[in-house]
Amino acid sequence: MKASIAQYYPGDSIVHRLDARAKFVAVATLAVALFVRDSFAGLAVFASAGVVAYGLSGVPVAWFWRAFRPLLWLIGLTFLTQLLFAPGEPFFSWWIFDFSWEGLQFAAFLSLRLLVLVLIGSVLTLTTAPLALTDGLAWLGRPLRRLRVPTDELALMVTIALRFIPTLLVELDQIMRAQRARGAEFGSGGPIRRAKALVPVLTPLFVLSFRRADELALAMEARCYQPGIVRTRLHPLRAGMPDAVLLAVTAAIVVAGLLV
Amino acid sequence: MSAASSDGRAVSSRSAPGIAAGMSVRCDGIGFSYAEAHTPIPALRSVTFELAAGRSLALLGPSGSGKSTLLQVIKGLDTPEAGTVALDGLRPDAPGYDAARREVGLVFQTPELQLFATSAREDVAFGPRRLGRPEEEVQAAVEEAMELVGLPPEVFGGRHPYALSGGEQRRLALAGVLAMRPRLLLLDEPFVSLDPATRRELVRILVRLRSGGVTLVLATHDVDLAWALCDDLLVLDGGRVVASGPWDAGEAGRALRAAGRLREPFLVELWRRLGRDAAAAPPRTAAEAAEALR
Amino acid sequence: MKPLHDSTTPPGTPDDEGATGPRTAGAASGAASSAGAAAPVIDVRGLRFRYPGAETDALGGLDLSVESAEFVAVVGANGSGKSTLARLLGGLETPAGAMRAVACGHDLLTDDGRMAARREVGVLFQNPENQLVAECVEDDVAFGLENLAWAPERMRARVDEMLARFGLTGLRDREPHLLSGGQKQRTALAGVLAVPRRVLVLDEPTAMLDPAGRGEVLEAVAALRRDGLAVVFVTQEMDEVVGADRVVALERGAVVYAGDVPGLFEDVGLVRRLGLGLPAAGELALELAALGRPLEPLPLTLDALVAALGASG
Structure with a gap:
């Protein structure tokens, strides 16, 4: 039986080698920008960024497809519900449903937006080992320790x-x-x-x-574990120049996406 | 061939209480592969063998050779991609095949992991109830099965399964299968992670079942226990049959063992070292051996 | 290759500031006490333990002493207290009391002593599945060192050394659920010993393995023994006992035999009572004894049995 939920694709591409924290911040920023911006032009900018990142990752399309396929019905469902229930001038009616150009456009936009979001998120999960991702999140969550969040x-x-x-x-x-x-x-x-x-x-x-x-x-x-101890890691998180570049590029993409 | 009546309930006069008379099994060209995400691992390739009713078969081979898969295919939990499993002389398309399949008992590896009910008695009753048997018959089967595995129902019946020791849990899980009165009993590594005392007790139970006439298939790594319990031998390697047939110590047995790359049973080797193998067949158990050597 | 219990590296010395706390004192005193080579690594007198809610002691006044580089087998039926003993020696349970309970110079009767003992006494458990914490072999081997806050470079070297030592280098990135039983248990062993140890306690480490996995683990343990690590091997299988320097037999929480291995096999009645798993030769010899033809000492191998039968027949 298929016994792995992690879609991580082990590799050594430039995207793989980026620091998990930098990748997470970049993806989170792009996701927010994606939801703030509601135009097809903005969507196109973010989509190209996602496609380029995916291309650099070297993850085989078959692997990506395997991870992506289960989400397809979610996107399809979004499209359908928006299409059927979005308000607008109907050009076609059937039973209780009204179809409008506005609805079609809106549904297409929302599902494309979801598609781009999944693409960008996938680049993160496909190229980052779950362990590194967890460690990265723990590091980013450190300020919460002051609130006694362990x-x-x-x-x-x-x-x-x-x-x-x-x-x-x-x-x-x-x-x-x-x-x-x-x-x-x-x-x-x-x-x-x-x-x-x-x-x-x-x-x-x-x-x-x-x-x-x-x-x-x-x-x-x-093996000497105690809650509350400070641990080191065999694979410490290391951020460097490429990560700074990633964040700079992300900022540029966000600005471009919001302005086009 | 089989002493069971057509409705599957044991009527054999030589059966001990609660033990049903055996059923034959024949596998013809069984092929099966796990649907693994990336690389399909061939688990069984063209496995063919026959086991007569009331005989016992040792299913030997290294880990991953397909032993567990074969047991699950025989029980019908997995459908083979090729070949057929005939039970009691019935092919899968024959009427009565499903009934025969319900008389196949499968004891999984570490079966105590399936115990779930709040009392030992209820857990053992699960199987026969699922078969839709009348309640008084269920209760009788439960009592007999618990008695058979050395857990008298008046002592253990009300206990919580999780409050039993590891060895008792293993025997209770076995009782849960025996209460369904299997005529073919498949056991997957029944001796693994048992303490020596329970291991001995389990051997005694299996000897009792065997002499009661149940057909046994025993997948195990323990060549000595297999020798003590089994008439026939089937050796798998990489999903293929590398040896099969009656398991005796003579020429045929040696050839089988050479093909199967098995260590010889201890008693066979001992008999050869003592120069007794020419005169008589090696004993099956330590008790028989001691009797001959005293 | 560096010995596993190299005492030139004080066990568990933290490299980072944060992890020290009060326990550093314990580790330091451990290193100091190891200088006194004559002291036994395990020295226990009258050790008692009772599980919460139990009516009787799991251990009632047990004595045990293990010298450095000694290989001591502990045998007994289920419920004899052998697993409890393993946990107590590893500083993982709190004794109900003892006249003396010292492991590697640390007092097991105090909280600090037990914490310090955990760094020097390694314990390997029975179920390989339930000991592996991390997502891949090398991360699991590193787990103990991460907890002791070793610096990553030093940890890297130690982990690589352990992987090589236990034949796991090629499996370093493998996920635990894809390992065989023997590989899992070797990974767990490498993880226990990555932290430099002076004593290794094994609690029925082969009970859940197939013969191949069992062979792998026993081979690894034999190699450790050759390197001079003190080993306490808890088992029910007699053939795992045969090579031990000494054997201690437990029954209902008390020692009923302590001495050399042949001595245990001379007492056929005791061997039977302990419910031990005997190799086939031993089983047959017990059957013969019951029929009035005792072979003493109890033969445990085919060769020994053939010889004994020849001598007495």
Whole structure:
């Protein structure tokens, strides 16, 4: 079974080598700009930036497509709802739905905007190892420590969660198979019956996870982990000239996108 | 061939309580591959073998050789891309095949991970209830199965599965499958991560099932326990059959072992070292061996 | 290659300012005490432990002493207290009491002592899946060093050394769920030993592995032993005990045998009572003993069995 949710594509392109924090800031800035600007021209500027970044990343199209495909229906749904429910002078009516040029234009704009957002976001997740991304976010979240938000602990939790997702999926599959071997059926009957059918699957999975949490905590303590300690990292975050360039270029793109 | 009645309930006179008479199984050219995201890993390639009712088969081979997959295909949890699994002489398109498949029990690796009910009795009852058996029959099957694995229902029935020891949990999970009265029992690495005492107890239970007439398929890494329990041998490597047939210590057995690159069972080797192999077949268990050597 | 327990590098010395706190004192005293080579690395008298809510002691007054470079096997059935002992020695549980409980010069009866002991006594657990924290092999090996705030360059060197030592270099970027059981357990072992250790406690490290994985782990442990690391090996499998310098048998939280390995096998009744997993030769010898033909000492290999049968028959 496919047991990885991370879409990270290991590589050594210039985009890969950029610092996770710089990439995150760049993507966040572009995302905000994308939502502030509501013209096709602005969209075109941001889209070209996304395409160029993706091109530099060297990620194969097939890989990108695999990560992107599940989001396609979301974009499609956005298009449809906007098309059907946007106000405007109808040129065509059917049942309770009115189709208008304004609606079509609006729907196209919104779905394209979503498309560009996904593209730009994907460049970040495709070229940044989840661990580096988590570390980067923890670093960016440091000011929150003053508010007693335990950012480093949260980052470690996210890392551990990511590490165990594939394991959990395999275990889920095994338990479902085992219960099917004992005659259980999933996905048939009404919602209540379906929910009930999941008890023999979710109960063992929870128990397993609780036991795991216990054993994992012990193993972490055995390797000198304590909440609140200051840790170093094997792969420290390192920002350099290319990252400064990235931020400068991002600023230029934002200005261009907002002014065209 | 089989002593079971057509409705699948055991009627064999030689069966112990709760043990159903065995069913034959024949695999013909089974092919299967996991649908992995990038590289499909061929898990089974043209696997063919036959196991007569009431016999026991050792399924041996290195990790990743396809043993677990084969068991799941036989149980019908995975559909093979090629080939067929015939049960009780019935091909998959035959009427009654689905009923036969329900009489295949599969004990997963570390089956205690599937325990979920709030009492041992309820957990064991899950399977037979799902088969739609009448409640009194379910209760009888539960009692017999728990008795069979050495967890008397009057002592253990009301206990919470998670409050049992690891060894007791393993046996309870086995009871959960036995309560469905399987006529073909597939076991996936049943001895893994068991303490030695439970391992011995499990061997005793399997011996009892075997002499009760259930057909057994035992996927394991433990050549000595397999030798003690199994008549036939099937060795997989890279999803292919590299050896199959009756497992005896004679010429055929040696050829099988050479093909399967297996360590010989300890007792076979001992008998050869003692020069006794010419006179008599090597014993299957330490107890038999001790009896011969005393 | 640098020995794993190289005491020229004081264990767990933090390179960064932040991580020090009060525990630095403990680490420093550990380094100092290692100078006194004669002292045993583990010295425990009358160690008691009880789980919360339990009615009886999991350990009731246990004595154990381990010299540096010694390989001590601890055997016993389930519930005999051997895993509890492993956790206590690693400073991971708080003893209910003891006349003396010292690990690598650190007093296990105090909070600071246990924290310091965690840096010098490594513990490897049974379930390889539930010990790996990070998303890839090399990050997991680094986890302990990250917690001790080693500088990245020094950490890099140590991690590379450990990867090479345990044959994991080619797997460094592999995600844990794609590893075999043996590879997982070797990764966990490398992670435990990346932090320089003076004692390694193994709590049934092969119980959940297939024969191939078991072989991998036992081979790695044998190599550690050759390097002179003190090892406490908790197991139920007799063939893992055979090469030990000493064996300690536990029953219901108490030591029922402590001595050399052949001595344990002389007492066939005790071996049976402990419920240990015997190699096939030993199983057969026990059956023979029950039929009135005892072979002593208990043979554990085919060769020993053939020889014993020849001698007594």
